[in-house]
Amino acid sequence: MGVPKKRTSKMRRDRRRAGNNNLRTPVQVIKCSKCKEPVMPHRACAACGNYGGREVIATAAE
Known part of the structure; x- marks a missing residue:
């Protein structure tokens, strides 16, 4: 059975879990071709x- 020989420290555990934060990309925003709104x-x-x-x-402005 795979039993850890030593307890994993909080720092090592948190550093391992923090790797997903780098994979996220910010949401891209474009401009509308007609009214130029984001x-x-x-x-x-x-x-x-x-x-x-x-x-x-259909918008309320019409």
Whole structure:
């Protein structure tokens, strides 16, 4: 049976677990092609309702 010979210290344990923090990337933000508002990629614009050059959501401004 695999039994550890010595107890793993808190520092070593936490250092091992902290490796996932480096893999995360920040969310990219693009500008809407029509109204130039910041929009997350692959989502319709909340300001004008456009996605891919056409209107997909009717907005209250109309």
